Amino acid sequence: MQGQRGVAAWTLVRLVFGLSLALGHGLPKVTGNMASFAEGVARLGFPFPTFFAWCAALSELVGGLLVAVGLFTRPAALVAACTLAVALYRHRVDPFGTMEKALVFLTVFLAVVLAGPGPWSLDAKVRRRL
Template identity: 45%
Template sequence: MNVHALLYPDPRRTSSIALLLVRVAAGLMLAPHGYAKLMAGPAGLAAGLAQKGMPAPTLLAWCATLSELLGGLFVALGLLTRPAAAAASFTMIVAWSTMHLADAALIGAAGGARFEYPFVLSVCFLALAIAGGGRYSLDAVLFGRKLGAGRGVD
Protein backbone atom coordinates (compact mmCIF):
# COMPACT_ATOMS: atom_id res chain seq x y z
CA MET A 1 0.00 0.00 0.00
CA ASN A 2 1.20 3.47 -0.85
CA VAL A 3 1.69 5.33 2.45
CA HIS A 4 1.66 8.72 0.71
CA ALA A 5 -1.75 7.97 -0.86
CA LEU A 6 -3.05 6.86 2.54
CA LEU A 7 -1.81 9.96 4.37
CA TYR A 8 -2.45 12.43 1.56
CA PRO A 9 -5.38 11.15 -0.51
CA ASP A 10 -6.38 12.92 -3.69
CA PRO A 11 -8.72 15.75 -2.67
CA ARG A 12 -10.61 15.33 -5.94
CA ARG A 13 -11.85 12.03 -4.53
CA THR A 14 -12.21 12.85 -0.86
CA SER A 15 -13.21 16.51 -0.46
CA SER A 16 -16.86 15.94 -1.34
CA ILE A 17 -17.07 13.08 1.16
CA ALA A 18 -15.64 15.37 3.84
CA LEU A 19 -18.11 18.11 2.89
CA LEU A 20 -20.97 15.61 3.04
CA LEU A 21 -19.98 14.52 6.55
CA VAL A 22 -19.65 18.08 7.85
CA ARG A 23 -22.84 19.23 6.09
CA VAL A 24 -25.00 16.45 7.47
CA ALA A 25 -23.56 16.59 10.99
CA ALA A 26 -23.71 20.38 11.34
CA GLY A 27 -27.09 20.71 9.65
CA LEU A 28 -28.71 17.98 11.70
CA MET A 29 -27.24 19.41 14.91
CA LEU A 30 -28.68 22.86 14.19
CA ALA A 31 -32.13 22.08 12.76
CA PRO A 32 -33.62 20.67 16.00
CA HIS A 33 -32.73 23.92 17.79
CA GLY A 34 -34.73 25.87 15.23
CA TYR A 35 -37.58 23.37 15.50
CA ALA A 36 -37.64 23.71 19.29
CA LYS A 37 -37.74 27.50 18.99
CA LEU A 38 -40.57 27.26 16.47
CA MET A 39 -42.60 24.90 18.66
CA ALA A 40 -42.05 27.04 21.78
CA GLY A 41 -42.72 30.20 19.83
CA PRO A 42 -39.93 32.70 19.25
CA ALA A 43 -41.34 35.01 21.95
CA GLY A 44 -39.03 33.55 24.60
CA LEU A 45 -35.97 34.13 22.45
CA ALA A 46 -37.26 37.61 21.56
CA ALA A 47 -37.53 38.45 25.27
CA GLY A 48 -33.94 37.33 25.84
CA LEU A 49 -32.75 39.38 22.86
CA ALA A 50 -34.65 42.43 24.12
CA GLN A 51 -33.06 42.01 27.56
CA LYS A 52 -29.63 42.08 25.86
CA GLY A 53 -30.61 45.32 24.11
CA MET A 54 -30.81 43.82 20.62
CA PRO A 55 -32.84 45.85 18.11
CA ALA A 56 -36.07 44.37 16.66
CA PRO A 57 -35.95 41.33 18.94
CA THR A 58 -39.08 39.67 17.52
CA LEU A 59 -37.75 39.93 13.97
CA LEU A 60 -34.35 38.64 15.05
CA ALA A 61 -35.97 35.75 16.93
CA TRP A 62 -37.88 34.70 13.82
CA CYS A 63 -34.75 35.05 11.67
CA ALA A 64 -32.76 32.90 14.09
CA THR A 65 -35.53 30.30 14.31
CA LEU A 66 -35.89 29.97 10.54
CA SER A 67 -32.15 30.15 9.93
CA GLU A 68 -31.56 27.30 12.37
CA LEU A 69 -34.45 25.14 11.18
CA LEU A 70 -34.41 25.72 7.42
CA GLY A 71 -30.72 26.56 7.19
CA GLY A 72 -29.83 23.39 9.07
CA LEU A 73 -32.07 21.23 6.88
CA PHE A 74 -30.93 22.86 3.63
CA VAL A 75 -27.27 22.47 4.56
CA ALA A 76 -27.76 18.83 5.53
CA LEU A 77 -29.39 18.19 2.15
CA GLY A 78 -26.87 20.30 0.28
CA LEU A 79 -29.65 22.49 -1.11
CA LEU A 80 -28.68 26.12 -1.67
CA THR A 81 -25.74 25.25 0.54
CA ARG A 82 -23.79 28.47 0.33
CA PRO A 83 -26.59 30.91 1.23
CA ALA A 84 -28.09 28.53 3.82
CA ALA A 85 -24.69 27.99 5.44
CA ALA A 86 -23.96 31.72 5.37
CA ALA A 87 -27.25 32.45 7.15
CA ALA A 88 -26.62 29.71 9.71
CA SER A 89 -23.06 30.93 10.29
CA PHE A 90 -24.22 34.50 10.79
CA THR A 91 -26.91 33.31 13.22
CA MET A 92 -24.36 31.33 15.23
CA ILE A 93 -21.91 34.25 15.27
CA VAL A 94 -24.65 36.51 16.64
CA ALA A 95 -25.54 33.82 19.19
CA TRP A 96 -22.05 33.38 20.62
CA SER A 97 -21.02 37.03 20.37
CA THR A 98 -24.15 38.44 22.02
CA MET A 99 -25.63 35.71 24.20
CA HIS A 100 -22.76 33.37 25.11
CA LEU A 101 -19.50 35.35 24.99
CA ALA A 102 -19.16 35.42 28.77
CA ASP A 103 -19.21 31.60 28.72
CA ALA A 104 -15.99 31.57 26.64
CA ALA A 105 -14.07 31.80 29.91
CA LEU A 106 -15.56 28.40 30.81
CA ILE A 107 -14.22 26.52 27.78
CA GLY A 108 -13.28 23.05 28.95
CA ALA A 109 -15.33 23.39 32.13
CA ALA A 110 -18.99 23.07 33.02
CA GLY A 111 -20.92 25.75 31.17
CA GLY A 112 -18.33 26.21 28.44
CA ALA A 113 -20.45 24.35 25.91
CA ARG A 114 -22.87 27.29 25.87
CA PHE A 115 -20.11 29.16 24.00
CA GLU A 116 -18.38 26.22 22.31
CA TYR A 117 -21.44 24.85 20.51
CA PRO A 118 -22.42 28.00 18.58
CA PHE A 119 -18.78 28.94 18.01
CA VAL A 120 -17.83 25.62 16.41
CA LEU A 121 -21.02 25.57 14.35
CA SER A 122 -20.36 29.13 13.13
CA VAL A 123 -16.97 28.02 11.83
CA CYS A 124 -18.36 24.84 10.24
CA PHE A 125 -21.11 26.76 8.47
CA LEU A 126 -18.69 29.47 7.36
CA ALA A 127 -16.45 26.81 5.82
CA LEU A 128 -19.46 25.32 4.02
CA ALA A 129 -20.53 28.76 2.80
CA ILE A 130 -17.07 29.10 1.25
CA ALA A 131 -16.69 25.53 -0.08
CA GLY A 132 -20.26 24.78 -1.14
CA GLY A 133 -22.09 21.50 -0.91
CA GLY A 134 -19.74 19.31 -2.89
CA ARG A 135 -20.42 16.53 -5.34
CA TYR A 136 -22.84 14.68 -3.04
CA SER A 137 -25.39 17.45 -2.63
CA LEU A 138 -28.70 18.47 -4.11
CA ASP A 139 -26.90 21.55 -5.44
CA ALA A 140 -24.74 19.29 -7.61
CA VAL A 141 -27.80 17.35 -8.82
CA LEU A 142 -29.91 20.41 -9.55
CA PHE A 143 -27.30 22.89 -10.73
CA GLY A 144 -24.34 20.71 -11.77
CA ARG A 145 -21.27 22.52 -13.03
CA LYS A 146 -22.83 25.93 -12.47
CA LEU A 147 -21.93 25.61 -8.79
CA GLY A 148 -18.57 23.93 -9.25
CA ALA A 149 -19.57 20.26 -9.05
CA GLY A 150 -17.25 17.89 -10.81
CA ARG A 151 -14.26 20.20 -11.18
CA GLY A 152 -11.97 18.46 -8.76
CA VAL A 153 -12.05 20.00 -5.31
CA ASP A 154 -15.65 20.99 -4.84
Protein backbone atom coordinates in the same frame (compact mmCIF):
# COMPACT_ATOMS: atom_id res chain seq x y z
CA MET B 1 -10.03 16.58 0.33
CA GLN B 2 -9.53 14.38 -2.63
CA GLY B 3 -11.36 11.38 -3.92
CA GLN B 4 -14.50 9.67 -2.77
CA ARG B 5 -13.42 9.56 0.88
CA GLY B 6 -13.03 13.33 1.00
CA VAL B 7 -16.39 13.81 -0.71
CA ALA B 8 -18.02 11.38 1.71
CA ALA B 9 -16.36 13.08 4.70
CA TRP B 10 -17.51 16.56 3.66
CA THR B 11 -21.04 15.28 2.97
CA LEU B 12 -21.11 13.69 6.43
CA VAL B 13 -20.00 16.95 8.08
CA ARG B 14 -22.60 18.92 6.13
CA LEU B 15 -25.37 16.44 6.99
CA VAL B 16 -24.58 16.08 10.69
CA PHE B 17 -24.06 19.78 11.38
CA GLY B 18 -27.00 20.87 9.22
CA LEU B 19 -29.42 18.43 10.84
CA SER B 20 -28.04 19.15 14.32
CA LEU B 21 -28.58 22.88 13.90
CA ALA B 22 -32.04 22.40 12.39
CA LEU B 23 -33.41 19.74 14.72
CA GLY B 24 -31.45 20.51 17.87
CA HIS B 25 -31.69 24.29 17.86
CA GLY B 26 -34.08 25.67 15.21
CA LEU B 27 -37.01 23.29 15.66
CA PRO B 28 -37.19 23.64 19.45
CA LYS B 29 -37.24 27.43 19.10
CA VAL B 30 -39.96 27.38 16.43
CA THR B 31 -42.15 24.91 18.33
CA GLY B 32 -41.29 26.09 21.84
CA ASN B 33 -41.73 29.25 23.84
CA MET B 34 -40.87 31.95 21.32
CA ALA B 35 -41.76 34.69 23.82
CA SER B 36 -38.99 33.55 26.14
CA PHE B 37 -36.47 33.43 23.28
CA ALA B 38 -37.60 36.89 22.12
CA GLU B 39 -36.94 38.23 25.64
CA GLY B 40 -33.35 37.02 25.34
CA VAL B 41 -33.06 38.71 21.94
CA ALA B 42 -34.41 41.93 23.48
CA ARG B 43 -31.74 41.76 26.22
CA LEU B 44 -29.13 41.78 23.44
CA GLY B 45 -30.51 45.14 22.36
CA PHE B 46 -32.18 44.12 19.10
CA PRO B 47 -35.12 46.24 17.97
CA PHE B 48 -38.26 44.23 17.17
CA PRO B 49 -37.08 41.27 19.25
CA THR B 50 -39.94 38.96 18.27
CA PHE B 51 -39.17 39.50 14.58
CA PHE B 52 -35.46 38.85 15.08
CA ALA B 53 -36.16 35.83 17.29
CA TRP B 54 -38.22 34.31 14.48
CA CYS B 55 -35.48 35.18 11.96
CA ALA B 56 -32.88 33.44 14.13
CA ALA B 57 -35.04 30.36 14.73
CA LEU B 58 -35.93 30.01 11.04
CA SER B 59 -32.33 30.56 9.95
CA GLU B 60 -31.32 27.66 12.18
CA LEU B 61 -34.20 25.41 11.12
CA VAL B 62 -34.42 26.14 7.40
CA GLY B 63 -30.74 27.01 6.97
CA GLY B 64 -29.68 23.83 8.72
CA LEU B 65 -31.98 21.68 6.57
CA LEU B 66 -30.79 23.37 3.36
CA VAL B 67 -27.14 22.86 4.30
CA ALA B 68 -27.84 19.23 5.17
CA VAL B 69 -29.30 18.45 1.74
CA GLY B 70 -26.96 20.83 -0.06
CA LEU B 71 -29.54 23.13 -1.65
CA PHE B 72 -28.87 26.89 -1.82
CA THR B 73 -26.02 25.81 0.41
CA ARG B 74 -23.76 28.85 0.50
CA PRO B 75 -26.52 31.43 1.08
CA ALA B 76 -28.19 29.20 3.70
CA ALA B 77 -24.88 28.64 5.48
CA LEU B 78 -24.13 32.37 5.42
CA VAL B 79 -27.48 33.29 6.99
CA ALA B 80 -27.05 30.57 9.63
CA ALA B 81 -23.46 31.74 10.27
CA CYS B 82 -24.71 35.26 10.96
CA THR B 83 -27.14 33.87 13.52
CA LEU B 84 -24.36 31.76 15.02
CA ALA B 85 -22.10 34.81 15.26
CA VAL B 86 -24.81 36.50 17.34
CA ALA B 87 -25.07 33.35 19.48
CA LEU B 88 -21.32 33.41 19.99
CA TYR B 89 -21.53 37.07 21.00
CA ARG B 90 -24.37 36.24 23.40
CA HIS B 91 -22.28 33.51 25.04
CA ARG B 92 -19.02 35.50 25.10
CA VAL B 93 -19.21 35.92 28.90
CA ASP B 94 -20.13 32.28 29.56
CA PRO B 95 -17.59 29.56 30.34
CA PHE B 96 -15.82 28.23 27.26
CA GLY B 97 -17.74 24.95 27.44
CA THR B 98 -20.99 26.88 26.90
CA MET B 99 -19.58 29.15 24.21
CA GLU B 100 -17.88 26.25 22.43
CA LYS B 101 -21.03 24.94 20.73
CA ALA B 102 -21.73 28.26 18.99
CA LEU B 103 -18.05 28.54 18.01
CA VAL B 104 -17.95 25.04 16.48
CA PHE B 105 -21.21 25.54 14.55
CA LEU B 106 -20.04 28.95 13.33
CA THR B 107 -16.72 27.51 12.15
CA VAL B 108 -18.36 24.66 10.24
CA PHE B 109 -20.97 26.89 8.61
CA LEU B 110 -18.29 29.39 7.56
CA ALA B 111 -16.34 26.47 6.07
CA VAL B 112 -19.47 25.52 4.12
CA VAL B 113 -19.72 29.09 2.82
CA LEU B 114 -16.09 28.95 1.68
CA ALA B 115 -15.94 25.38 0.35
CA GLY B 116 -19.47 24.95 -0.95
CA PRO B 117 -21.60 21.83 -0.67
CA GLY B 118 -19.45 19.40 -2.63
CA PRO B 119 -20.43 17.06 -5.44
CA TRP B 120 -22.88 15.00 -3.34
CA SER B 121 -25.47 17.76 -2.95
CA LEU B 122 -28.66 18.96 -4.57
CA ASP B 123 -26.81 22.08 -5.73
CA ALA B 124 -24.38 19.89 -7.70
CA LYS B 125 -27.25 17.86 -9.14
CA VAL B 126 -29.04 21.04 -10.29
CA ARG B 127 -25.80 22.42 -11.79
CA ARG B 128 -25.27 19.21 -13.80
CA ARG B 129 -28.74 19.58 -15.33
CA LEU B 130 -28.16 23.18 -16.47
